[in-house]
Amino acid sequence: MDLFFDADKGMSFTVEVGYFDTIQEIKQKVTKYHGIPVHQQTLKFHGKTLPDDLNIHTSDILDGSRLNLVTTVVDPQPPPQTVTTTIVKTEETTPSPPSCMSTSSSNVIIKLVLKPFGVSINVGMDDPVSKIKEKVNEMEQIPLSRMTVHANGIELHDHNTMHECQLVDGSQVDITFKPPTPPAPPPPTLITRAPSPCGLNMANSKKMKVFVMSKCGEKISLEVNSSSNVGELRKELEKVVRNQGLGFGLPEEGYFFIYKQNVMEEDHSFRWHRVGHGDTIEIFNGCVTGGS
Known part of the structure; x- marks a missing residue:
């Protein structure tokens, strides 16, 4: 679309x-x-x-x-206040990766580079890693629960501080995102039908005629109840084609229904899809798998 x-x-x-x-x-x-x-x-x-x-x-x-x-253009962060720090390094043979070990520090402001956004944020050395997620949420409105923070290939946990994870001014952190949780489908429409004296449904069993069109443009008319589920259309269509020997080609590899350019839910009624008398429903080859 x-x-x-x-x-x-x-x-x-x-x-x-x-x-x-x-x-x-x-x-x-x-x-x-x-x-x-x-x-x-x-x-x-x-x-x-x-x-x-x-x-x-x-x-x-x-x-x-x-x-x-x-x-919106994100303005660059103003330069941090001038803070003089003295870092004493002992002799070491190889650099060690962030290990999130617990030590004490003063809350010195440092600048971190966020990937994949390519922007910088200011945080304190005593701030927890969750502070990074909060900053990203302010910029991108992405839920905190979907974010994971890594540095040098190691996952950083929310409760650890920048100092404990050995992050320094200019460190790069990678933000990855978990896929969003798909929304729950709407509850099914429950229709209570009161039987008439003759045992027939009355108000909720309104009959209407719809047209089903194949990919080749062929049309066939069927009579359905507006309160019936779309799945009944599949049964009725296949029964008519089989019994009457029509040359209406149904895809052997499977098919689904489209109404006004929207995929139809077969466990929902025609009334739920707002299908009216005389409307046309199209057939598309394939099947609905739940993704784009």
């Missing part, structure tokens, strides 16, 4: 994204094709800021939607 972007600097462009992309992944594509760093991007839709872990599939964003791109 294609999304349109209106940048605050008067620039407009289009980026192709997947149905299951997160906002973080869309920002990475904007960086790839238009050179705008991820940490300088804020995406808004209908005036609301979109969080990085939001999945397009669970939002109101559709093919052809227009997003506002607000870019």
